[in-house]
Amino acid sequence: MTNPAIEAFVQEANDILETLEDQLLELEGSSDPAQVDAVFRALHTIKGSGSMFGFTRLSQFTHHFETAFDLIREGKLAIDGKLIDLSLKARDTMRRFVDLGGDNAEADQLSEAAEVKNLVAALQSLTNVTSAPETTEEGASQAGAASEIAVFDIWFKPAADDLRNGLRPDLLLGELEDLGDVTHRLDLTAVPSLEKLEPLQCYAAWAVTLTGATTEEAIKDVFIFADDSELEITKHEPPVAASEPELTTKTVAADKGKSNKTTAPIRVDSGRLDEVMDRLGELVIAQARLNQVTTRLADPMLEAVTEDIERLLTGLRDTTLSIRMMPIETVFGKFRRVVRDLSAELNKDIKLVTKGGETEIDKNVIDKLSEPLVHMIRNAIDHGVETREGRIEANKPEHGTVILSANQEGGEVLISLEDDGRGLNTEAIRARAIERGLLDANATPTEQELHQFIFAPGFSTAKELTSISGRGVGMDAVKTTVDSLRGNFKVHSQPGQGTKVTLHLPVSLAIIDGMLVRLGSDVFVIPLSAVQECVELDTLETNRESGRSMLRIRETLVPFLDLVDVFNYPESKDTRRRVVIVRAGNAPLGLIVDDILGQNQTVIKALSVYHRDVEGFAGATILGDGTVALIIDTAIMIRRALQQAKAQEAPSKYVAAGGH
Template sequence: MDDINPAIGAFVQEAQEILEGLEDLLLDLEDRSDPEQIDAVFRTLHTVKGSGAMFGFGTLARFTHHFEDAFDRVREGRLSIDGRLIDLSLRARDHMIALLNCGGDGPQATALEEAPEAIALLAALFEITGSETSKTTGGNEDTETTAPVQQPGTARRWLIRFVPEVNALRNGMRPDLLIEELGGLGPVDVSADITALPSMDELEPTRGYLGWTIKLETDQPKSAIEAVFIFADDAELAITEEMIAPPAKADPSEVEPSSSNVREKSGESVRVPAAKLDEIMDQLGELVIAQARLCQMASADAELESVVEEIERLVTGLRDATLSIRMLPIEVVFGKFRRVVRDLSTELGKVVTLITEGGETEIDKTVIDRLSEPLVHMIRNSMDHGIESGGARTAAGKPSRGTVRLSARQEGGEVLITIKDDGAGLDAEAIRLKAIERGLLSPEAQPTESELFQLIFAPGFSTAKQVSSVSGRGVGMDAVRSTVDALRGSIEVASRRGTGTRVTLRLPVTLAIIDGLLVRLGNAVFVIPLAAVEECVELDAAERQRESGRTMLCIREHLVPFLDLDEVFGWPPSVESRRRVVIVKFDGQRLGLVVDDILGQNQTVIKTFSQYHRDVPGFAGATILGDGSVALIIDVATLARRALAERIERKPAA
């Protein structure tokens, strides 16, 4: 895959995006099917078909052709939109993605094309379009892909001037195929422009010097012509209508917005590989460290200090700007769930509405990339275990249609994602019994409700009485928690019997830089992510209480368990008299971490561990402090969970 032609890579990427959009379009169609919406689907398919054929995705183009046929019929009003068509279309779209992922024609694509599922899909398409099934897997249907979609209508004449970018040929662009595709829209008259052609001795054979002027007569809208050139966006392209025919019937207001959209897309945004952004982030990290060092050295010199302040301001600005580049609206993930909910509704026989809110909330791309899987798990769980069947809901006096609400909002340096259902709620007693049965809880333990709810994230835990294909295998929620841990987030669960469950994920907005609290333990300095810190208190020996084998701390009449970091790290106990406790929260509980001193706050660039330390529990990575020393960043959740688990293990022995 390394030596893949960049133009083909760009096609695959763009087609992928287009097909993702197609899913939304199709789902929208189910709710409201106006002609504009249908046209948009048709155009999408047409674009993928045309450019697919051009970039060597013949199988994809052939399949799409039949799919497009179906929507041609819908457009003409000969086929109506119903649940069956949407089902079929969604499956066809999935098949297109699979074909696209084959990376072009080849044995893999052929195998997919000939798979029974694909043939069934085609047969279903033929059934609704009324075409004969004889040409299911014909190899030489190249003419098909550019087949003119002739319709009775007013033909318009267009003047197209097309000059490819000089390096386009090197990138695999094929002007001949583009022109051939134009030919599919209607009769063309092509003339080449050779004015840019240099003399023979200056000619570089790999460069493109030609331009073309094409006269095209077609009844297709301007957008259809633009669609032909969609992957030639570096080219100089002008499409003008020759006003000889009587004014066109096509609605110009429909054509205009789409063409301006295209322009906006190509002109005002830049596609950058994520690795380059990571590189900038790395450099910026170094800069933040160097600046912290400079800041420490400058305190003696007033003149230098003012310069350092200036630099600090600039670095902060640069950091914010760079971080914002990496930010994406969370909508990107939310969009996928409409399909998940639709498919699951059918599978489980439950009617469920998905409501999403706060999709514009922005979050780091790294977080987004890893978030979609845990969210799918949680939505499945809500629908499978949470929402009751229609009959049970009616009996409970609830509307038979269940609701899952997915919302996001930013709070300080964190993004809160909430999944809320109006289902049966968690059964605390059932969880308790199950936990005892699984050995996750001792029978005499008296956990609080929120502690019980946390147990659903324990490995191997599942309260579903029956295992369905959707959930109940007890792997899901465990995986959710480890993903959220890896993202340095936390999970909170709230539930009321009969009314529903709310799960809240708290995630850092970015993973690259965190605000940290510097603490000292002996001679070592550690960083605790500020997002996890609730408050800091003095450790007064008198406040320590030993209760039920657990070390508790009384803070304003509340008992808070605490961990001595010396003990956790296997170090000799501290002999310092005045120590401090950092109260952190994890898994919805409060926990004190005892340290020797609190040094202050700083902004920290996280460097992940090498292979040698990746498995050391309790740390998220390391950072370099202003004085050049290395400090470890504490990962509160894994540290606390491990230490508390060890303590429980040790208890029976004592």
């Protein structure tokens, strides 16, 4: 059985390492003492708690990393590009030790690996400082204070659940011994009588006297992972003058945590959140059925209860959805390292700018975004941004810029990646599309239509195959992921100015607002976020434009699909039919239905394994009367309309690349 305490440590360590990468990248452009302290505390936490939970190899490796930042804190080591490179590699190695799950044969093997030994040797060569650089008066006084012998009285009492959660006081005492001479006494005065004793609860405390050339902050760092424990430190300056007061610091978790108890984060497995969402979906469906029963019975008392339940359920829905929402910065932060490494590999000076990181989106969407965004960034840096020489020749700044931004518009989150590079080469795209048989040589697609070919499977204009690009799988992966998230994208590019790719994604994948439409006796759902307007069919003019079926709406021609034909229904007998105008990106499309029934809060259910390959549907939902309604995938409908329209055009041959 897996130890819950070790699982908690692994999760905590991974969180610290995620933050550590950002902190190291921040230090590359500055030497902020507060940031240096934050890095040191992170390393000290992992080193100490790693030893406590059986990750000795991790702790031993981290010690070398920690030593370097201890020297930086003391002003004996400067931060430069070489140190940041080594630190990032060391951070990656720490992640590998954590992933191995503790001391085992694999951890021993990794510790003895040549790359790890070389990294340790490089860190040691940096930390063997023979002379310290000049320091400020404040730094000199701090260094002098740290070297003075002092006596510290330490009283430490673990929280009641600490031992059960894996805390090892013996290891903490061992760390104190590294700081100086230690004597300690076990305090058992809080142990209750036998009938009141809880076997799994900690009642012991330790009284410790430490003598050495250390500081109060260094002692606190030993207990940094035991942040729920009671800690009292009293410092004596030897010899203690009678006129000098003692310097005392007391940290008691019971007092410290009073204001934070209601806001302290709790780790919850994402699977449990998914289960909560499923139950909430069932509640939404049941509430819709209750509404129908209430309307049919017309009982005032039942109506009042139903309104209360609906109000409470709406609040519960909003709260539950907010729990699943995460700031997109959690994804954006990962790409600073990607840009840094690619810039070095390609010998390009590129700066990543992020905007709108506070924009929130469903965690399930975030989990699927990392890979497509990495492909987009790699494409922008490799194909888009010029070399330093090329930028100078084009009268641009030597350093290129990649902007990653996010903002919310209604029920959608828009994520844009923009570079200031050379822009898309439409002629090269056209030539490659003709070469692969995707475009007839005599066809005249628009620039926007040509841009969509970059998302076709295996499509690439790269002349050489490199470790970064050339196989044509990157942007195809972007399209596949965006389609699976019920999103779409659009591309805007200007020669010599750069390219901007914008992803349109739903805020949530669980519950959406939908429009109910009818075909014959069956009901379908169209996502409300895709609906632009609804109009009467008999008031519109339908005609054929270049062989295409079009609707004239306010002097604008809009292609349309009759869903009766799409889904092979019998010819409609309704005399007054409706048109729902939907949009994906810049492409509008009219969907002709028999009737519009109104709006509905739609709980999305995935189709079964036997029906997932049925094209045109994003899922299904259960209506208030218990019937099942299929959710129409508007992006696929628009793609189908474009394919039909191009197939009807003569004499040109044109096969759409699948973009929206």
